[in-house]
Amino acid sequence: MTNRYAITALVENRPGVLNRVVSIFRRPGLNLDSLTVGRTDRPEVSRMTMVLEGTNADAQHVKRELNRLIHVITVEDMNGTPYVTRDLALIKVRATPETKSEILQMCGHYRARVVDAAESSIVIEVVGEEPEIEGLAGLLKPFGIIEMVRAGVVAMGRAENILDTHRERSSWALQRFALEKAS
Amino acid sequence: MELSGAEIVWECLIREGVDLVFGYPGGAILPTYDTLSSYPQIHHVLTRHEQGAAHMADGYARATGRVGVAMATSGPGATNLVTGLATAMLDSSPVVCITGQVPTSVIGHNAFQEADITGVTLPITKHNYLVTSVEELAFSIREAFYIARSGRPGPVLIDLPKDVQTARTEFHYPTDEIRLPGYQPVPTAPEEKINRARTLIRSAERPVILAGRGVLLSGAVAELREFAERTETPVGLTLLGKGCFPEDHPLCLGMMGMHGTGEANHTVQEADLLLAFGMRFDDRVTGNLATYAPKARKIHIDIDPSEIDKNVEVEVGIAGDLRQTLTDLLAGLEPIEHGDWIKRITRWRDESEERELLNQVLTSPQLKAAEVVHDLWTLTGGNAITVTDVGQHQxxxxxxxxxxxxxxxxxSGGMGTMGFGLPGGIGAAMGRPGDEVWVVVGDGGFQMTLAELATAVQEQVKVNIALINNGYLGMVRQWQELFYEKRYNATPMVSPDFCALAAAYGIPAVRVSERSQIEAAVRRAQDHTAGPFLIEFVVEQHDVVFPMVPAGSDLHDMIRRPINGPGREKEIQS
Structure with a gap:
């Protein structure tokens, strides 16, 4: 039975890490539905959120293999713990003077906002969980979606479900190397 | 002290305790080779192919427990290491490979002899490095050795662009503690899991230990024996676990799996508790997973947490050092007896004895490979290092x-790399120069890497080569006989006159085709102390390795050697 699994990982911010991570998905032919990478509050550490469409066995396999990577610091499978997710989409939709107000009304329901308006189209920004974004996109479809882009899902555990528990430990070489470069 | 990247390589290798490097020079690694003569502490072995260098480093590592080092140039030199790296990876062997790379300014431009070797080797190394500045070099080398040898060992590749080798920097060898926040080489086993394991052990009536190479790597040989004896638990071995438990011990079942003993496989299938110690439930050990050890609860101890629940789901999975975990388990474990269980196993063992080739009256006069190996064992007193290739002889x-x-x-267990035997054996012999080394190879695999005979001669390596020649790719032929209706496509093999070939290399050789000739030939090889010696054993061409669990079949569904008669009956027994 396939399901959606949100897997988050803290990784060292170094060249080649992304390649190592996505190779874990490529090897058994798993599809990454969404992948986001960004810096954390510490420049040497990046955080990834991966969304996998697959079986529980697939998710466990990915977790096991990610943990083997030297530059992956921690891995968590969000399913089973309370967590929040957000995605962001920009949707460029056809808008005529007749349809514009109807579109804006729909945007209101989704707390979406217009970030660009042209003669025959507008660009809408929507932030929310994936179903919300897909919901709005569905409603806008009849008006004519010209193009759409999504930032990808980011996830964080609620309350004391903390991924970044290794704050005091950073890589010896990065630290030493940085010191030598500075001196 | 300001040094070039090339000099830093050797300085770091020396500080990591390296005195032997197997390699092959070429354009992109030339700056490093150029400074080699300034470091007489390092002995460089010129191989005849980079694959040979990787296998030698691997064989050296397996024989000594130290990190083996191979060096090659960029492009084809580096890609020729690939099979060796994959071999070391699947068998957890600590190897560091250093490759030259084109200058950083042209990486990605398809420069002459450029290959993206860190990309290529990413899934077949424990870790790899592309060093882009000379300042990083010492850190990367130190980290590479640490990663290769710590925890579950494995190969690490360092790719070194030519300009990084020539660039100069102030050299300090870092000595501070290596901290890699994402790498915990030895996880600590939680006490409650050890307690749960102990409870399962106490309540088991039909336990069996599955002992793998982890027993040897963690140095848990004595603890394993103590555990087996105190709990009267039989021990089955994996191929790479061979050596971790005395094979003449009454509790030893021999090897498990596809070509394991009948008693080992039946014991596993009938057991009510599996104790998997430092092994990884490879498909060659388990057969069909759906019917594997169906009555057993399972305890799995391995240093690599990713092995727990990977192939076989277990009741108690303990990630930790095996020796420490066994010590903890043994504390508070009182002696347990399993007399009835042992009696049952004895019946399976008796049946194996009855079917045993060496106990049968043979109608065919032709030499059997089993006789060769058996006699080699008795003539060496079991005190030789045996290095094999891959196939029936293995x-x-x-x-x-x-x-x-x-x-x-x-x-080569996990990868099953044909061609490993000869270079692996040369590496082992160079790592343990005082030991008797026998390289056992088939006529197929030997011809994949026999160019390394010249390396053995140049280095005057004392290796004895036992070539088992049956004129076929024997294991493939065996599968064709049993599962492909005897269509022997592409398995008959014409070979050169191996003794004449050896002579061309200046290696003394002798051909043996009768059992009575074995002892004299082996003694001659043993007496020949200057360099390699080859014995070609011409053996029965159509012999089959028994027992055999067909790939994907249930572990108890073994094809057994028939008792004193032609034809091969298939026997299914619960």
């Missing part, structure tokens, strides 16, 4: 040579 060595911790089997 299984016969596993079945007919009893190994010990000091003389464990060296073989």
């Amino acid at each position: 299984m016969w060595v596993a079945q007919y040579y009893a190994h010990s911790p000091e003389h464990a089997l060296i073989t």
Whole structure:
């Protein structure tokens, strides 16, 4: 039975890490539905959120293999713990003077906002969980979606479900190397 | 002190305790080779192919427990290491490979002899490095050795662009503690899991230990024996676990799996508790997973947490050092007896004895590979390092040579790399120059890497080569006989006159085709102390390795050697 699994990982911010991570998905032919990478509050550490469409066995396999990577610091499978997710989409939709107000009304329901308006189209920004974004996109479809882009899902555990528990430990070489470069 | 990247390489290798490097020079690694003569502490072995260098480093590592080092140039030099790296990876062997790379300014431009070797080797190394500045170099080398040898060992590749080798920097060898926040080489086993394991052990009536190479790597040989004896638990061995438990011990079941003993496989299938110690439930060990050990609860101890629940789901999975975990388990474990269970196993063992080739009256006069290996075992007193290639002869060595911790089997188990034997054996012999080394190879695999004979001669390496020649790719032929209706496509093999070939290399050689000739030939090889010696054993062409669990079949569904008669009956027994 396939399901959606949100897997988050803290990784060292170094060249080649992304390649190592996505190779874990490529090897058994798993599809990454969404992948986001960004810096954390510490420049040497990046955080990834991966969304996998697959079986529980697939998710466990990915977790096991990610943990083997030297530059992956921690891995968590969000399913089973309370967590929040957000995605962001920009949707460029056809808008005529007749349809514009109807579109804006729909945007209101989704707390979406217009970030660009042209003669025959507008660009809408929507932030929310994936179903919300897909919901709005569905409603806008009849008006004519010209193009759409999504930032990808980011996830964080609620309350004391903390991924970044290794704050005091950073890589010896990065630290030493940085010191030598500075001196 | 300001040094070039090339000099830093050797300085770092020396500080990591390296005195032997197997390699092959070329354009992009030339700056490093250029400074080699300034470091007489390092002996460089010129191989005849980079694959040979990787296998030699691997064989050296397996024989000594130290990190083996191979060096090659960029492009084809580096890609020729790939098979060797994959071999070391699947068998957890600590190897560091250093490759030259085109200058950083042209990486990605398809420069002459450029290959993206860190990309290529990403899934077949424990870790790899592309060093882009000379300042990083010492850190990367130190980290590479640390990663290769710590925790579950494995190969690490360092790719070194030519301009990084020539650039100069102030050299300090870092000595501070290596902290890699994402790498915990030895996880600590939680006490409550050890307690749960102990409870399962106490309540088991039909336990069996599955002992793998982890026993040897963690140095848990004595603890394993103590555990087995105190709890009267039989021990089955994996191919790479051979040597971790005395094979003449009454509790030893021999090897498990596809070509394992009948008693080992039946014991596993009938057991109510599996104790998997430092092994990874490879498909060659388990057969069909759906019917594997169906009545057993399972305890799995391995240093690599990713092995727990990977192939077989277990009741208690303990990630930790095996020796420490066994010590903890043994504390508070009182002696347990399993007399009835042992009696049942004895009946399976008796049946194996009855079917045993060496106990049968043979109608065919032709020499059997099993006889060769058995006699080699008795003539060496079991005190030789045996290094094999891959195929039928490999299984016969596993079945007919009893190994010990000091003389464990060296073989490509996980990858099954044909061509490993000769270079692997040269590496092992160079790592343990005082030991008797026998390289057992088939006529197929030997011809994949026999160019390394010249390396053995140039280095005057004392290796004895036992070539088992049956004129076929024997294991493939066996599968064709049993599962492909005897369509022997592409398996008959014409070979050169191996003794004449050896002579061309200046290697003394002798051909043996009768059992009575074996002893004299082996003694001649043993007496020949200057460099390699080759014995070609011309053996029965259509022999089959028994027992055999067909790939994907249930572990108890073994094809057994028939008792005193032609034809091969298939026997299914619960």
